[in-house]
Amino acid sequence: MNRPKTWFLLFVALIAVCARYQDAINPYYFDILITIGINIILGVGLNLVTGYTGQFSLGHAGFMAVGAYLSASVTVFLAPHWLPALGGGAAGETVLFVFALTAGGFGAAVAGLAVGVPSLRLKGDYLAIVTLGFAEIIRVLLQNMEVVGGSRGLSIPVRSTGLFGTYLAAGITVYVVVLLVHSTYGRGFLTVRDDEIAAEAMGINTTKYKVIAFVVAAFFAGIAGGLYAHFKQFITPEGFGYLKSVDIVVIVILGGMGNTPGVILAAILLTILPEGLRALSGWEVLPGGLRGIIKNRMILYSLLLIVLMLTRPQGLFSTGGKLTQWWRATKRRGRA
Amino acid sequence: MTEFLQQLINGLSLGSIYALIALGYTMVYGVLKFINFAHGDVYMVGAFAGMYLAPWVWKVIPQGSDPSRFSWHTAGGALAILLLSMTLCAMLGVVIERLVYRPLRERPRLTVLITAIGVSIFLEYFGQYLFGADPQLFPEILPDRVIDGLGDLTLSVNQVIVFVVTLLLLAALCFIVLKTKIGTAMRALSYNPVAASLMGINNDVVIAFTFGLGSALAAAAAILNAINYPAYSIDPFMGILPGIKAFVAAVLGGIGNLPGAVVGGLILGVLETLVVGYVSPMYRDAIAFAVLIAILLFKPNGLLGRAEKEKV
DSSP states (O other): OOHHHHHHHHHHHHHHHHHHTGGGSOHHHHHHHHHHHHHHHHHHHHHIIIIISOOOOSOHHHHHHHHHHHHHHIIIIIHHHHHHHTTOHHHHHHHHHHHHHHHHHHHHHHHHHHHHHHHTTSOHHHHHHHHHHHHHHHHHHHHTOGGGTGGGOEEOSOOOOOHHHHHHHHHHHHHHHHHHHTSHHHHHHHHHHHOHHHHHHTTOOHHHHHHHHHHHHHHHHHHHHHHHHHHHSEEOGGGGSHHHHHHHHHHHHHHOTTOHHHHHHHHHHHHHHHHHHHHHHTOTTSOHHHHHHHHOHHHHHHHHHHHHHHHOTTOTTOOTTHHHHHHHHHHHHHHO | OHHHHHHHHHHHHHHHHHHHHHHHHHHHHHHHSSOOTTHHHHHHHHHHHHHHHHHHHHHHSOOOSOTTSOOHHHHHHHHHHHHHHHHHHHHHHHHHIIIIIGGGTTSOHHHHHHHHHHHHHHHHHHHHHHHOSSOEEOOOOSOOOBOSSSTTOOOBHHHHHHHHHHHHHHHHHHHHHHHSHHHHHHHHHHHOHHHHHHTTOOHHHHHHHHHHHHHHHHHHHHHHHHHHSSSOEEOTTTTHHHHHHHHHHHHHHOTTOHHHHHHHHHHHHHHHHHIIIIIOGGGTTHHHHHHHHHHHHHOTTOSSOOOOOOOO
């Protein structure tokens, strides 16, 4: 048994135990926990594109929207017909929920393919704007789709997302991304990021690797969207706008591009931070102006982004290889 | 035919606004080879600066008993608001460049791009904190009147004024870029920054000047837009969409190419008006993205841009 698999199975066992006590958790903390899980999926997925492959996408929320709407549609429109055929009950509902999530994931992956093939020929700034444009187009289309409620939004009757489902999905995301990065494909992603021209000269089909990273990330964003829809039970196209994409980008950059543990930490931190700030902004001791700034988390996020880029572009949780270097040096010294 | 002419006029006046913003993108791209994502938000700051400056200006230049009638006082007031807002935004542009972009000049492009997005979000949300999130009505700084005797065509005095002012600004820009010393330095820098600095050009000064110039044009676009449309409402997020559209205009004309930005802006303005008029207003904002995707797929260097080989 190899190491990632052991860790993954241990993790699944752990969350299975924890999920038994799901009902004992205070709803407020439960909400935060689920949001953390969803943000981990989104961040780790986008990290594959931005961190490992070096392609900057500003449209990740668009894929989340596709997943959310598709899985919600399965639950709203298909489930009432299919549930009796499955024998009803909790088992049938679980099967349908998994099917809805998978459908959302694959729908988002197809959208990712459709967006990625034309736009991944572009680089840097252009790619950022084009992905942003595609996400906006997805949003406008959803707004004008009356079947799913248009801009009024769509309600989902059942709350299927739980602790186990969310963290199982998060675990699978991390597992797949870690394995992918250490595979031949992972080498392909890294060469594309490090030097695209050299990679091309070595005969690597750079567009292929970019599209693969993009489609996998879109798939997980779709899953995250499905989980989100079945948790909040109400979705609107506005909820998946440009600023949601920026949120995910901030998670990846804060965690450190190409640093999966860092991104997980960042997802946790950035989900808890606004809650802590909200509590802080109610603190009467602080002057009113400062409290206003604290309450607006985006002011702090943007400052964080700028300061981080100026001082630590490798992210908050990256040691920049210094720790490993130090460890190796110590070992070498010990041997000598 | 009259309807088409009318759409054309409206499109050109919208396009001239896009052109002014697009010039800022293209000039910064020319000297630094990066896209200043925060440019659209400088446009927003220009609009708010104009709104807050207007009462002060009117204290100095009294508007007379009837401000709804055109007089030299109203014209002078509008001009003062325009120039003051341009100055303020030029200063903002220089400060942003000095504080944020200059320390990052030698860094990877992705780092600079992320920082630019950070600056953009900061301006939006700090604007929301300062000015409030609700849209506010821009004061009427220049009374408007429809020109008579054109048959079915509606053309207002202000549309003509905006057009003339845009042309004057373009002429001034042409003069600066082509005839002055700093303009020559700008062109030298965009051609080859290393060689330019070897020839004794202070790159830092030229880049700061370029940012100032571009930001001033964005502010001018904001004020002219307010003059052009009566009951113009502004909010802290108003810069995002015009910013993106102006960027599309710059890419359409060939990024880094000044006449290209103007041509791209006008084409995009006319195209958008025609789509709204003849197809559906629903696609108003989608058309810019469609144009962008098409141009990047079929002619990535833009209409007037030159193909550049990537050197290893």
